[in-house]
Amino acid sequence: MKRIIEIDEENRFAIVEPGVTIGELWAYMHKNTPEWAPPIPDGAPPASTVMGDAIDRGFSLYTSSVGPQGDNFMGAEVVFANGDVLRTGSWALPTAKPFYKYGLGPDIWSLLMGSQGTMGVITKVAVKIYPHPEFKTIVVWGMSNPYDMQNLTLEIQKQEFGIAHNTVMVQGGNYPLVMTRWPKDKVPHDYKFFEEMGFSQWWMNFECWAQTQEELDYVTNRIDKMAKDYKANRAKDPDSIKAQELHPKQIASRLKKPNKIAVPYGLWDAGFLFITWYTPWPECAHFCEIYCNAMEKYGFPPTMWVASIERGRQAICMPIICFDSTKKEELERVQELNRETTEYGLKQGWLNYRPDPYIHIQAYYQAGMYWKYLRAFKKLVDPNMIMHPGRLALP
Amino acid sequence: MAKTGMERLEELKKDIYKCIHCKACKFAYSNEPDREGIGEFSGKQGKVLYEGMVDACPAGIEYGWEAFWNAGKMWIARSILSGDLEFSEEVRDVILPCITCGQCSAQCENKIRTVDIIESLRAACIESGIPMIDKHELVDKLVKERNNPYGGAAAERLKWAKDAGLEKFINNKDAKIAYYVGCTASYRQVEVAIATAKLFEQLGMNFTLVADEVCCGSPFFRIGAVDTAQGLMRKNLEAFKNVKMVYFSCAGCYRTFTIDYPKWMAADEKLPFKTQHAFELVARLVQQGKIKFKPNKELKGKVVTYHDPCHTGRHFAIDMEQEMIEKSNNLMMDSRKIKNAIDAWYEVPRVILRKLEEDVGIKFKEMYRIKLDSMCCGAGGGVRAGYPEFSLRTASLRCDEANAIGADILTTECPFCWRNLYDANEMYNHGMVVMGVLQMITEYNLLDILEKPKEGDFVTPSIRESMEEKPKK
DSSP states (O other): OOOEEEEETTTTEEEEOTTOBHHHHHHHHHHHOTTEEOOOBSSSOTTSBHHHHHHTTOOBTTHHHHOOGGGGEEEEEEEETTSOEEEOGGGGSTTOOSOOTTTTSSOSHHHHTTOTTSSEEEEEEEEEOEEOOSEEEEEEEEESSHHHHHHHHHHHHTTOSTTGGGEEEEEEEETHHHHTTSOTTSSOOSHHHHHHTTOOSEEEEEEEEESSHHHHHHHHHHHHHHHHHHHHHTOSSGGGOEEOOOOHHHHHHHHOSSOOTTSGGGGTSBOEEEOEEEEEGGGHHHHHHHHHHHHHHTTOOOEEEEEEETTTTEEEEEEEEEOBTTOHHHHHHHHHHHHHHHHHHHHHTOEEESOOHHHHHHHHHHTHHHHHHHHHHHHHHOTTOOSOOTTSSOO | OOOOHHHHHHHTHHHHHHOOOOOGGGEETTTOTTOOOOEEEEETTEEEEESSSEEOOHHHHHHOSGGGSHHHHHHHHHHHHHTSSOOOHHHHHHHSSOOOOOHHHHHOTTOOOHHHHHHHHHHHHHHTTOOOOHHHHHHHHHHHHHSSTTOOOGGGTTHHHHHTTOGGGBTOTTOSEEEEOOHHHHHTOHHHHHHHHHHHHHHTOOEEBOTTOOOOSHHHHHHTOHHHHHHHHHHHHHHTTTOSEEEESOHHHHHIIIIIHHHHSOTTOOOSSEEEEHHHHHHHHHHTTSEEEOOOTTTTTOEEEEOOOTTTTHHHHHHHHHHHHHHOSOHHHHHHHHHHHHHHHHHHHHHHHHHHHHHHOOEEOOOSSOGGGOOOOSOTTTHHHHOHHHHHHHHHHHHHHHHHTTOSEEEESOHHHHHHHHHHHHHTTOOOEEEEHHHHHHHTTOEEESSOOOHHHHSSOOHHHHHTSOOOO
């Protein structure tokens, strides 16, 4: 249960077992099929598994351009708690490759996506692989507020083909995203320090991959041209909008995959929690604004990470709550913050995920029919409720 | 009064709660999945792919279950603190087979002091009334009776010195410099003790071998028998109170005197002498151009590799890092300085090996996992005594890694590593020569003194101390 079973370059998928880490798959393909790369998470460390990222419906390198991580999986083999072994999509046919996710009509794989292992034990997955071109860089534009971040990014993402097609990864945030990676008594809290270091209050990274230098130049120039046009004509705070000049080492560091960038938030105090939300892209600035305010109200640094899904059709917003997890009262404060923001977020029609199940239930209460069918399916495949409940509000 | 294991565990609570089970701690080079290496090698312990991230937690590799990897042990510590788990013999049997090599700590982005946590957990386990395992009970009994865990007679401790014609250095009252030999080099790997003392003699150092020296206490700090360890510490502090500088040839003793003693001494007490490893002196003299090495036909062309002992490598590196973090006002600005200090520390033995390459004609070749990512030899943490088969399999894994680069000679700078690697080399037929670097210099008569070192050269503080100075704002 730790094997990379197959890399099929023609059909463009890889089949792996549960214990295969994203680091191992990345390294294997880097060595054996260097023109192809797996959709690994950017942030989840190399030691996390490909399948864990799938069943937790994570965010990956290609999520910005091709869609939610679920869309990167073509099928799975799953052992249900009732003893049945099922293959999904075209893979359900004994002779078929996992080439078509929806092969046999209604799709069961999507019911497992995001299940966090609550439905059954997944023993194999087929995951799409993507071209891994040689020419890469990062373009970063900074600004003073989340609205300019949102609107500029949306304009660029709306290009879909041409520019956005090669913009593999779009993610950004605010300066506390840098600050909270250090112990809170060992780093300045004042924005002035970060400003002097060259960080804008908010920024967006556009990670561009291309087959040729000309293509890469075209993409980066196009982004810069659009950013300048946005700054000149539509920006909320034009003076704050500026390209961030990156040192080649910074570019190399940001292009490094996979990486441990999401791990050291424990240094700030003694614990952290990513509370993931999905919003329509044009509403992510509103989300950032209310959530940052709420974090400050509850005494937490307003650390916000935002990434695009499917060229700005959705935003994945990840407030990172840095707190002292050894203290019960701080845990309660996190829960209160979570409860208050969830109530607000659900009213806006935003979706929460990776939640505290006691908070997450609020979403199911508002989508009762959906919950009813989820529970029915769960009962079908796990009649004695023996699977781990994960962090979902499912039995 | 010294703190109990449980009190220390409470002090480390924030570290324990920082663990998010990212599992970086399972791997060497946990952030470098596409690091280039030497590829797959079939060794005595099976196939290992020496590239990218490589499994590097000996206990995890040996036992496999989650609880045996570091993240599992952090969870156990957390559960003990929260009261969700009580100590039992079952818990003991999970927390003891860990070599406390510190690989997990080196990989941790949240800088969790895993070795301190595991040692405190073991101490708290003993305090709770859970008996030690039989083999640990035996060494604890032996050290209480004879001041060393091997059961050697006190009168025999310096027999090696008498046999080697070094008797004049025993209790040399004029000397302000001492060589702390340690139990392994005194009773088992006497080659290391002889080589080190003869090297000092050749260099013209006026040093003393303290007859009242006892076990440094390292195995007992490691297994949680802290009362025993502190008793030994007190005896050594008394025995060495009149010297200014203590030299070591054993990584574990050096670590214990330098890192553990100050932790366990009273708050207003200070270590009364400076400490450093003999290889630091040799490296310094090489850098100063005061010594070089003679060519040697027998060694010429031999592929020599170096195993970083965890106790001089990672444990010091992590301790330096923690100290520099503690002193820093702005870690964002100081982090590069910390990294540079750690890199410089790991270079010290390599200064000697590169000079040996230049002068003697050996081919110095690094193994895949080195420095902070070095794989442990399997001897530490009470594992060699408590779980000898696991210990030797781990040593054999390390020997496999040396075989993978075609090493003729596997060197190290710790008699305990030397012992374990030597035994695994013999038991599993790895076909190498295992020896200490200083031992090589002495046994092959390689030392060529260009300028006789002065007394001041011998009391120059360890390079470590200048690194730990307060970072600039």
